[in-house]
Amino acid sequence: MRLEDRxxxxxxxARGIGLAIAxxxxxxxxxxxxxxxxxxxxxATAARLGCGFVRADIAIKADAERAVAAALxxxxxxxxxxxxxxxxxxxxIENIEPEEWDRVLAVNLKGTYLxxxxxxxxxxxxxxxxxxxxxxxxxxxxxxxxxxxxxASKAGINGFIRAAAIEFARHRITVNGVEPGNILTEGVxxxxxxxxxxxxxxxxxxxxxxxxxxxxxxxxxxASDEAAYITGTTILVDGxxxxxxxxxxxxxxx
Amino acid sequence: xxxxGRLQDRxxxxxxxARGIGLATAxxxxxxxARVTLCDIDEAPLQAAVADLLxxxxxxxxxxxxxxxxxxxxxxxAATIAAWGQLDVLVSNAAITxxxxxxxxxxxxxxxxxxxxxxxxxxxxxxxxxHLRHSRNGSIINIASxxxxxxxxxxxxxxxxxxGVVNLTRCMAVDFGPLGIRANAIAPGxxxxxxxxxxxxxxxHQTEWFKDVYIKYGRLPLRRPGRPExxxxxxxxxASDDSRYVTxxxxxxxxxxxxxx
Numbered sequence: 001m002r003l004e005d006r007x008x009x010x011x012x013x014a015r016g017i018g019l020a021i022a023x024x025x026x027x028x029x030x031x032x033x034x035x036x037x038x039x040x041x042x043x044a045t046a047a048r049l050g051c052g053f054v055r056a057d058i059a060i061k062a063d064a065e066r067a068v069a070a071a072l073x074x075x076x077x078x079x080x081x082x083x084x085x086x087x088x089x090x091x092x093i094e095n096i097e098p099e100e101w102d103r104v105l106a107v108n109l110k111g112t113y114l115x116x117x118x119x120x121x122x123x124x125x126x127x128x129x130x131x132x133x134x135x136x137x138x139x140x141x142x143x144x145x146x147x148x149x150x151x152a153s154k155a156g157i158n159g160f161i162r163a164a165a166i167e168f169a170r171h172r173i174t175v176n177g178v179e180p181g182n183i184l185t186e187g188v189x190x191x192x193x194x195x196x197x198x199x200x201x202x203x204x205x206x207x208x209x210x211x212x213x214x215x216x217x218x219x220x221x222x223a224s225d226e227a228a229y230i231t232g233t234t235i236l237v238d239g240x241x242x243x244x245x246x247x248x249x250x251x252x253x254x
Numbered sequence: 255x256x257x258x259g260r261l262q263d264r265x266x267x268x269x270x271x272a273r274g275i276g277l278a279t280a281x282x283x284x285x286x287x288a289r290v291t292l293c294d295i296d297e298a299p300l301q302a303a304v305a306d307l308l309x310x311x312x313x314x315x316x317x318x319x320x321x322x323x324x325x326x327x328x329x330x331x332a333a334t335i336a337a338w339g340q341l342d343v344l345v346s347n348a349a350i351t352x353x354x355x356x357x358x359x360x361x362x363x364x365x366x367x368x369x370x371x372x373x374x375x376x377x378x379x380x381x382x383x384x385h386l387r388h389s390r391n392g393s394i395i396n397i398a399s400x401x402x403x404x405x406x407x408x409x410x411x412x413x414x415x416x417x418g419v420v421n422l423t424r425c426m427a428v429d430f431g432p433l434g435i436r437a438n439a440i441a442p443g444x445x446x447x448x449x450x451x452x453x454x455x456x457x458x459h460q461t462e463w464f465k466d467v468y469i470k471y472g473r474l475p476l477r478r479p480g481r482p483e484x485x486x487x488x489x490x491x492x493a494s495d496d497s498r499y500v501t502x503x504x505x506x507x508x509x510x511x512x513x514x515x
Contacts, residue, residue, distance in 0.1 A: 002258075162513040169475030169510055181499075205431025206501055214499035221496055226487025229480040232513035233506045240427045240436075240501040 001029030002224045007075040009033045009067060011058055011115055012085025014041040016185035017134065020212030021082055021219050022049060028220060031075050035067040037085065058085045058111030059103075064118040078122045080223045083115035084134040086153075093148040101149045108153035109160070116164055116175070129173040131164065132222045133157050134215075135234055137179045141242045154179075158234060165232030174231035176222045181238025183210040205240030260494040262287035264389075265338045267330060269293045269321050269378060270348030272300040274447035275397065275489075278482035279345055282490045284312045288343070291334040293319035295348070313338075321348045321374030322366075324381070331381045341385035343493045346375045346419075347397040351449050352412045364411050371415035372422070379426055383435065392435035395492045396423045397485075400441045400508050404515055416441075420504050427502030436501040438492045443508025444468070444479040468511075475510030 008025050012018040014036035022032050026049060034049070035056040036042030046053030054070040056063040071078050086108045091100060112133050123129025138147050139154030157177060165175040182188070182200055201208055218235045221227055236242065266283050270276040271292035280290045284307065292307075294300040297318045304316035315337055317330040334341050349371045354363055375396050386392030401409055402416025419439060426437035446459060458464055459479045468474035488507050491497050506512055 165510045165513050166472070166475050169477065170472065172476075174476075174510075205428050206436070206499065207432060210499045217496035217498075218500065221488075221491045224487075226491060228487070229476065229484030229509050230488065230505070230507050231476060232510040235500065235505060236503050237499050239499050240431050243424050243502040244428050 004029035006030045006079040007077050008080035009071040010082040011035040014038045014045050017212045017215045018084040020216035024216040024220050033071040059106035064114040068118040081119040081131045083112050088150050090146040104149035105153050109156040123173045124171045127172050130223050131175045133177040135177040135179045137181050137238050137242050162232045177234040178218045179234050179236045180215045181241040260286040264288045264342040265340050266343035267291045267334050268345040272296050275482045275485045276347040278486040279489045282486040289313035289338050293317050293330050295320050322369035324377045327377050327381045342389040344382040344394045346378045353408045355408045367411035368415050372418040375419050386435045387433040393493050394437040396439045398439040398441045400443045424502045438503045441506045442485050443511040446479045473514045
């Protein structure tokens with residue numbers, strides 16, 4: 001097993017990509033603690049997977065520290081940090097109020113820095129660690145209408161990954177990210193029409209949308225020994241979607 | 255010895271496999287259950303490496319290949335099909351180095367570097383695709399370089415060829431995606447291989463300059479050159495089902511070097 005006895009904290013793991021990451025880690029022998037701002041869903045998921053849960057709004061410093069403390073308390077160390085929590089409201093820039101802008105940046109970008117900062121002391125003391133952050137193709141590579149704040153937050157994560165990789169390398173901690181494309185999570189399935197999925201599939205070289213497990217496999221690789229010499233970079237998990245000229249560009253939500 | 259059988263029942267062809275990254279990749283693939291054709295232009299070290307693997311009763315064969323020669327590649331692909339009836343993974347790793355300054359590079363040198371490092375990658379893919387398309391998870395992994403992502407002194411031919419490999423890989427991903435074949439590249443940084451020898455003698459990583467700038471002052475964040483195995487692991491990821499939704503990617507494996515460039 002590739003993560004035997006490794007302790008992992010997965011933030012934003014009640015459902016979707018974070019849940020798939022937690023499941024994949026457990027399959028590979030890791031001891032996993034889940035964190036999520038949704039206490040009911042997070043606790044239910046943790047009970048089903050048989051692992052620990054801590055409620056955390058990652059935009060709040062004390063919550064990030066509590067999540068790390070929970071992992072340390074339960075398992076005595078922290079080898080892998082995954083910060084996957086993110087929000088993605090759809091609003092054209094002309095309508096984004098400062099409060100909404102601040103909330104998106106607070107969860108997606110500030111939450112990433114807070115998670116990294118909270119996990120650092122334990123990993124520093126161990127002189128080893130892996131940090132993996134969920135970025136997106138939206139922002140770092142491409143964008144579409146309605147994602148002004150989201151794009152800025154995710155592009156910011158990529159910049160933070162490089163900076164943290166440089167600063168933490170001396171402690172033998174690597175920092176990387178994944179950039180998912182269109183992933184068929186339960187939330188995405190509910191929000192979109194069949195026509196949308198068909199038009200998306202036509203634009204993706206591999207001819208399908210991604211599955212949460214596709215992203216989880218890339219995160220697993222970055223957490224494993226095989227990625228020891230990789231730091232400060234991201235893996236795109238998008239089926240090649242960002243390579244050809246795309247066609248889906250609409251100014252109005254569905 | 256199979257670890258997880260991640261390449262069980264797969265057949266791979268690796269160029270530049272006599273030593274370094276190519277040989278480490280062959281070993282990693284074999285551990286995961288693959289059968290491997292090892293190709294290299296240097297026949298003696300290739301045969302020695304393959305003899306070693308055969309002594310360990312591993313399913314390998316050696317085919318001497320010049321990747322800039324299409325007929326030579328065709329024979330390696332044909333030998334692979336003859337031996338095992340299929341081809342699932344192509345690793346285009348063969349390359350030659352060149353550090354000729356701007357004023358000195360001749361048209362012949364330029365052509366030779368582009369011929370091996372860029373044309374060779376195209377020719378290998380062309381020969382492999384008719385077989386890869388029948389695979390359940392056909393995967394092409396081209397070895398580029400971080401030199402192909404940035405400007406570099408005295409490396410016009412090498413760095414240009416590697417930049418070509420980067421975008422050739424993206425085009426392959428788009429063209430081959432509908433055939434069910436993925437194409438990705440790896441951009442390694444400083445790796446301890448024969449290619450890091452400067453002018454045939456001194457190892458770049460042993461110079462005072464390297465120790466000062468890259469290690470002491472941390473311009474290379476992880477503060478060590480990579481080992482061939484550090485690149486073989488990421489190649490295995492791109493060959494396996496774990497990356498089945500990853501295509502057109504240029505995965506940087508450089509210990510953080512390009513973060514500080």
